[in-house]
Amino acid sequence: xxxxxxxxxxxxxxxxxxxxxxxxxxxxxxxxxxxxxxxxxxxxxxxxxxxxxxxxxxxxxxxxxxxxxxxxxxxxxxxxxxxxxxxxxxxxxxxxxxxxxxxxxxxxxxxxxxxxxxxxxxxxxxxxxxxxxxxxxxxxxxxxxxxxxxxxxxxxxxxxxxxxxxxxxxxxxxxxxxxxxxxxxxxxxxxxxxxxxxxxxxxxxxxxxxxxxxxxxxxxxxxxxxxxxxxxxxxxxxxxxxxxxxxxxxxxxxxxxxxxxxxxxxxxxxxxxxxxxxxxxxxxxxxxxxxxxxxxxxxxxxxx
Amino acid sequence: xxxxxxxxxxxxxxxxxxxxxxxxxxxxxxxxxxxxxxxxxxxxxxxxxxxxxxxxxxxxxxxxxxxxxxxxxxxxxxxxxxxxxxxxxxxxxxxxxxxxxxxxxxxxxxxxxxxxxxxxxxxxxxxxxxxxxxxxxxxxxxxxxxxxxxxxxxxxxxxxxxxxxxxxxxxxxxxxxxxxxxxxxxxxxxxxxxxxxxxxxxxxxxxxxxxxxxxxxxxxxxxxxxxxxxxxxxxxxxxxxxxxxxxxxxxxxxxxxxxxxxxxxxxxxxxxxxxxxxxxxxxxxxxxxxxxxxxxxxxxxxxxxxxxxxxxxxxxxxx
Amino acid sequence: xxxxxxxxxxxxxxxxxxxxxxxxxxxxxxxxxxxxxxxxxxxxxxxxxxxxxxxxxxxxxxxxxxxxxxxxxxxxxxxxxxxxxxxxxxxxxxxxxxxxxxxxxxxxxxxxxxxxxxxxxxxxxxxxxxxxxxxxxxxxxxxxxxxxxxxxxxxxxxxxxxxxxxxxxxxxxxxxxxxxxxxxxxxxxxxxxxxxxxxxxxxxxxxxxxxxxxxxxxxxxxxxxxxxxxxxxxxxxxxxxxxxxxxxxxx
Numbered sequence: 048x049x050x051x052x053x054x055x056x057x058x059x060x061x062x063x064x065x066x067x068x069x070x071x072x073x074x075x076x077x078x079x080x081x082x083x084x085x086x087x088x089x090x091x092x093x094x095x096x097x098x099x100x101x102x103x104x105x106x107x108x109x110x111x112x113x114x115x116x117x118x119x120x121x122x123x124x125x126x127x128x129x130x131x132x133x134x135x136x137x138x139x140x141x142x143x144x145x146x147x148x149x150x151x152x153x154x155x156x157x158x159x160x161x162x163x164x165x166x167x168x169x170x171x172x173x174x175x176x177x178x179x180x181x182x183x184x185x186x187x188x189x190x191x192x193x194x195x196x197x198x199x200x201x202x203x204x205x206x207x208x209x210x211x212x213x214x215x216x217x218x219x220x221x222x223x224x225x226x227x228x229x230x231x232x233x234x235x236x237x238x239x240x241x242x243x244x245x246x247x248x249x250x251x252x253x254x255x256x257x258x259x260x261x262x263x264x265x266x267x268x269x270x271x272x273x274x275x276x277x278x279x280x281x282x283x284x285x286x287x288x289x290x291x292x293x294x295x296x297x298x299x300x301x302x303x304x305x306x307x308x309x310x311x312x313x314x315x316x317x318x319x320x321x322x323x324x325x326x327x328x329x330x331x332x333x334x335x336x337x338x339x340x341x342x343x344x345x346x347x348x349x350x351x
Numbered sequence: 352x353x354x355x356x357x358x359x360x361x362x363x364x365x366x367x368x369x370x371x372x373x374x375x376x377x378x379x380x381x382x383x384x385x386x387x388x389x390x391x392x393x394x395x396x397x398x399x400x401x402x403x404x405x406x407x408x409x410x411x412x413x414x415x416x417x418x419x420x421x422x423x424x425x426x427x428x429x430x431x432x433x434x435x436x437x438x439x440x441x442x443x444x445x446x447x448x449x450x451x452x453x454x455x456x457x458x459x460x461x462x463x464x465x466x467x468x469x470x471x472x473x474x475x476x477x478x479x480x481x482x483x484x485x486x487x488x489x490x491x492x493x494x495x496x497x498x499x500x501x502x503x504x505x506x507x508x509x510x511x512x513x514x515x516x517x518x519x520x521x522x523x524x525x526x527x528x529x530x531x532x533x534x535x536x537x538x539x540x541x542x543x544x545x546x547x548x549x550x551x552x553x554x555x556x557x558x559x560x561x562x563x564x565x566x567x568x569x570x571x572x573x574x575x576x577x578x579x580x581x582x583x584x585x586x587x588x589x590x591x592x593x594x595x596x597x598x599x600x601x602x603x604x605x606x607x608x609x610x611x612x613x614x615x616x617x618x619x620x621x622x623x624x625x626x627x628x629x630x631x632x633x634x635x636x637x638x639x640x641x642x643x644x645x646x647x648x649x650x651x652x653x654x655x656x657x658x659x660x661x662x663x664x665x666x667x668x669x670x
Numbered sequence: 671x672x673x674x675x676x677x678x679x680x681x682x683x684x685x686x687x688x689x690x691x692x693x694x695x696x697x698x699x700x701x702x703x704x705x706x707x708x709x710x711x712x713x714x715x716x717x718x719x720x721x722x723x724x725x726x727x728x729x730x731x732x733x734x735x736x737x738x739x740x741x742x743x744x745x746x747x748x749x750x751x752x753x754x755x756x757x758x759x760x761x762x763x764x765x766x767x768x769x770x771x772x773x774x775x776x777x778x779x780x781x782x783x784x785x786x787x788x789x790x791x792x793x794x795x796x797x798x799x800x801x802x803x804x805x806x807x808x809x810x811x812x813x814x815x816x817x818x819x820x821x822x823x824x825x826x827x828x829x830x831x832x833x834x835x836x837x838x839x840x841x842x843x844x845x846x847x848x849x850x851x852x853x854x855x856x857x858x859x860x861x862x863x864x865x866x867x868x869x870x871x872x873x874x875x876x877x878x879x880x881x882x883x884x885x886x887x888x889x890x891x892x893x894x895x896x897x898x899x900x901x902x903x904x905x906x907x908x909x910x911x912x913x914x915x916x917x918x919x920x921x
Binding site: 077081083085130133134137139140141143144145147148149150151152154155156158159267271274275277278282320324325328329332333335336339340343344345 | 414416461464465467468469471472473475476477479480483484486487488489596597600603604607611637639640642643644645646647649650651
Binding site for chain 3: 352353354530533536537538539541542545549551553554555558560
């Protein structure tokens with residue numbers, strides 16, 4: 048039992064950290080540019096596909112990862128310059144319509160290029176086996192993902208909390224007009240934030256590719272989770288995104304693994320078998336509703 | 352902002368279109384195209400669903416990205432009625448509206464305390480939550496959805512003929528539009544439009560703003576539920592996919608294309624989008640790209656939607 | 671000794687590290703015109719927000735018409751008889767003056783619920799008759815159908831006032847009704863408020879000292895979130911602390 052809990056906790060940590068990569072970029076786009084980007088999940092999907100394609104071409108996971116992330120960053124740059132610049136000044140309705148359109152285009156384009164079947168993305172050879180931790184075995188690859196996630200979290204912390212760019216980003220998240228008035232080149236800041244967000248998406252997509260399927264529509268389900276993370280953590284806050292994603296990641300993973308068993312111990316068999324999976328899947332939403340009840344702006348709102 | 356006022360040609364135009372719609376099944380069968388009656392019914396149903404969202408979004412100013420939850424809930428309510436021996440639409444349809452309305456009341460009560468981007472995302476999250484609930488409910492078909500054993504009856508009239516269902520849907524849509532038209536001019540309509548424009552001022556005038564928004568939200572949900580019950584009859588299935596947020600997005604796109612805040616915005620949007628879908632899919636399997644590009648074009652070049660090209664403005668959305 | 675109509679006790683509110691309001695004790699007697707003055711940034715508008723219910727205090731209480739309204743929402747205080755006008759014009763700019771005031775009349779509990787879905791509101795003659803009456807009171811009889819956004823600034827301030835009046839309050843909170851008005855419009859506004867003061871209790875926040883001294887029965891002075899003086903106009907004028915904190919700030 049403890050082994051199960053330990054294993055699932057690590058899975059939860061890993062999932063949470065990958066969610067963080069998605070949520071970090073998204074929360075900044077929401078917080079600083081006040082722009083609703085439904086296509087954030089598509090960046091994740093396209094990133095995964097680019098990584099898979101590059102990895103196959105170069106016959107190396109790491110080269111594929113690097114190339115894919117770079118490619119996604121360039122795509123992000125193009126999108127920002129061509130489309131999102133216009134969207135920042137528009138109302139939320141237009142932003143939803145435009146990014147919804149992007150999802151349609153992205154899903155279909157990917158389907159046209161790579162077909163409807165999932166694409167294979169293999170983890171690096173050296174990491175495809177298990178590693179022994181304190182008496183049980185855990186996949187080495189997942190450990191590497193955790194390491195990556197922690198490294199990015201650390202890097203982001205340094206960037207946001209200690210660097211000048213980070214200061215501008217934090218200022219922009221709490222008060223855009225003021226930041227502009229202080230002479231910061233807001234347009235370039237926006238572009239940088241957007242591209243960085245796209246790169247993080249692709250990184251998450253590429254890292255998760257070997258574990259989940261790289262297929263059309265993979266972005267939509269994670270996108271909602273990223274939204275939940277941001278709602279819980281507070282819009283515009285990296286710290287909120289980290290805390291939120293760890294909460295969502297662990298609660299969701301542990302919930303799905305443990306809740307059915309727990310319910311079977313407490314309730315009659317058929318009640319437990321219907322209630323278990325249902326409760327597990329809505330657990331994070333219930334959690335979100337609960338947190339909102341007490342803190343309607345999330346745990347760490349960036350705006351006053 | 353001004354209170355919604357229909358353009359002078361609107362009533363005559365709508366009457367003409369209604370007459371045309373009444374004649375449609377006969378015309379289609381004259382050309383041997385009876386198949387399209389089902390398509391036309393689908394358009395009517397989505398027109399109703401989109402109009403219900405228009406009430407919430409256009410008149411109420413509430414940007415809900417989870418409206419499909421109420422659409423789907425209505426479909427499930429209808430299917431569950433059939434499952435339990437209630438096959439008379441005169442009973443099942445109001446039940447569906449009640450179920451969807453209650454769900455909307457619950458979601459609204461929790462969500463309407465938030466604003467802006469938070470509200471958008473929370474409605475989205477709650478809809479997704481409803482989706483997962485229905486998907487994991489094995490008693491209701493789970494992943495595959497809950498099929499209906501057949502079409503319902505309306506009083507004594509059986510709805511198994513495509514024409515009968517078409518006219519039922521047409522009646523529902525007409526009744527809804529008439530209701531929404533009266534609502535817009537009534538005290539309630541003025542109140543929610545004023546709340547949309549200046550919530551603080553309305554509070555300062557003594558209006559319990561939250562209550563009015565909640566009722567508007569719930570009404571929109573109930574109407575969506577009616578559309579859902581009709582759809583369940585049309586397709587013979589209550590599918591959990593109806594509650595997915597992409598479905599909410601589709602409804603939203605319809606309202607935006609048709610014109611947010613225009614009485615016929617939902618109708619126009621549903622007609623345009625579904626007909627476009629029908630036409631484009633005839634050309635290529637990958638018509639979604641064409642649709643996406645078109646939507647982008649609308650956002651960038653015709654920001655107030657198609658209906659705005661014909662009528663007077665009522666809403667400027669800078670939130 | 672009857673309880674004052676408005677009784678604020680020990681009201682305190684901090685924003686971040688700043689004491690916006692510090693233990694303010696303030697009361698308004700029924701029937702009087704009580705003016706609240708103070709330098710810019712003293713916290714006058716914040717105070718009004720706390721009285722009207724837009725903000726909640728950290729500590730202290732607000733009693734109105736014999737009830738504790740501290741935890742009541744804004745619309746509940748309005749129903750209890752409080753109405754306010756705004757310093758920055760807050761009318762519905764796209765609607766006609768008549769429609770604006772009609773909304774105010776419609777919102778009164780006595781006017782009945784607005785959960786009516788079928789009958790056209792435009793057909794409610796009595797609603798619009800009353801609205802017309804209030805607009806006549808503030809001198810806008812000739813501008814009924816004009817879109818509020820097209821009114822002159824002074825006329826918009828009058829419309830603000832009409833909307834507050836239309837809720838038939840026991841107490842009017844007037845937040846700088848003369849803000850931005852020229853001498854002629856100011857004079858008209860002063861006459862109007864004088865006239866209104868005969869029927870309704872008024873809490874007046876204003877910078878225009880001539881108007882304040884003419885209209886007020888009592889004056890209170892707010893400086894840096896603290897109430898430093900309360901009394902008749904003469905007493906306040908002579909108060910050395912007031913003079914020190916606030917010398918010469920009149921138009």
